[in-house]
Amino acid sequence: MTQERRVVLNSCEINAQEPAATHVIGADIGGTNLRLGLADGEGMMLGKWSTSIMRTRDAESVVRLMRKGVDALLREASLPRDALGAIAAGAPGITNVDKGVVIATSYLMGWRDVPLRDLLEAEFKAPAAVDNDVNLAAIGERRAGVAQGEDDFVFLAIGTGIGAGIVMNGQIHRGSIWTAGEIGYMLVPGTSEAPVERGEPGALEGIVGGEGIRNQWQKRWREDLTTLAKDATATEVFNHALESNALAQEVLELAARTLAYAIYNISLILNSPLFVLGGSVGIHPALGDAVRQVLGQRQVRVQPKLARSALGVDAQLVGAICLAIETANKKLASPSS
């Protein structure tokens, strides 16, 4: 259990009116892992806990795993269960934040209309909130990462899937039915034009997402041209490109060009001054450098600034803790609701 960075601004601190419920949990429900963070009311991370949910697909089982993790975190911090002022979770999919319902997750989880907020409140007897994980990562970067003080920017989460958290005038833009930022399906030169079935990766994900990069590598792989295994991960392929392997460079350049086109398109539409690259694939320095090079060759009145996520894989967790503190304070402000 380590003391980590203070994640939130003073304005986010839990109000001290109810001294019992002084801590919060932030949760990041990913396609493959469940990650939890325990923080005090000032946003200081007191501990983290994670587990694989590769074989745990239904929401009830995920909530039961969260119970296990929360209890472990509270125990290690010598806190009672009623120390929990609120819990907030990010889900990898389209989320109605008003109703607290995860409408649909990506092809990895297959959730449909899961009332996650109600499930969490029933399990933890504490106020709960849910949001899309990429939106939470954007909130995290804005509060404690590379986008501090930025009212207009786009956070790009590039892992297995690809999503955007769009901040405009200091607010997350969620769209008319909560699907804003679902850019994994974007069509740019080079992507497949074939219609995508629900549950399949999108056109952009097929080239820039983690699995897409693996596929591109496998398509090109030849034993005599590389020392890297055929089933290498995206990160390994990018590292190999930095070692000047021509095959790996080809895959990196394809991903970078395609991602640069997507950023260019978003930039034309929104005129956002800053793009933050996050997610396990997005934070690789080789990708950012290669994207910058492609963007630099284009005539754009606005060359958006590209920055690497400062919080890395913790961005979602930090955003969830911010949301949990906000939720705890709302409860304190109107305890009857």
Next chain:
Amino acid sequence: MTQERRVVLNSCEINAQEPAATHVIGADIGGTNLRLGLADGEGMMLGKWSTSIMRTRDAESVVRLMRKGVDALLREASLPRDALGAIAAGAPGITNVDKGVVIATSYLMGWRDVPLRDLLEAEFKAPAAVDNDVNLAAIGERRAGVAQGEDDFVFLAIGTGIGAGIVMNGQIHRGSIWTAGEIGYMLVPGTSEAPVERGEPGALEGIVGGEGIRNQWQKRWREDLTTLAKDATATEVFNHALESNALAQEVLELAARTLAYAIYNISLILNSPLFVLGGSVGIHPALGDAVRQVLGQRQVRVQPKLARSALGVDAQLVGAICLAIETANKKLASPSS
């Protein structure tokens, strides 16, 4: 001189405190034509005037032509010059609405940093305002066209150039340096990937814009395969497609598919529920129908509604009149400013 539709809501009426300045002028400065509309304080269009500005490129000359048109409109309506409560103009380019400066226009005009608001106030001795013409068209459609009551929609102006007027939460989204909606450069499958020099048409415009459609027609044209001239306009090509000419249908289908991809991309990013097709090319019914067909084949959680501009080529003018009435009222509210 004809009495035309009442264009604005009551909330936009000129306040009657200053009875002399009871009328406004809205101006639409296009790449090829200058169009003016005279309206009373309730937004009733009293007269329209237009002239070619194909050979009039500099802003001072355009303002002198506006003087001529305004005088003609006032004369025909038997109004004195001091009846002018305000004037507002839409310019075909990137416009800083706070400073009243046209930062850059498309390749047709070549304006750079033109202080248009100051020029208009000096010429007309009345408060003036300027905005991007596509933004004004979006305002026009929202006040008096097909987007009435809509707080979230995208107006697509498709003529020689292509631009988007983005309305979110009832406000025009202008971007950090006023370039939001400059989608003529968007990259989708099938568009050229070659970097575009300043002053050249963008990738999307090369296939979906009026000149792009003419070029696509000329590339395919063969005397034995069509009765339509090689130098036909985009509208003529689309009409010819409706007459079942295979060459023209090929051009229409290419434009429709490319435009559908652009709409799909914008929709993924913004999750806007409504797209309004406007501009001389955009209002052609054959284009809208063909775009709908392509969009229908794609898996989108949100199938945005497509609607044809109700105001047609008047959308910009109606938006300019709305802005002029707003400007007149601001002046009345704080006469010293």
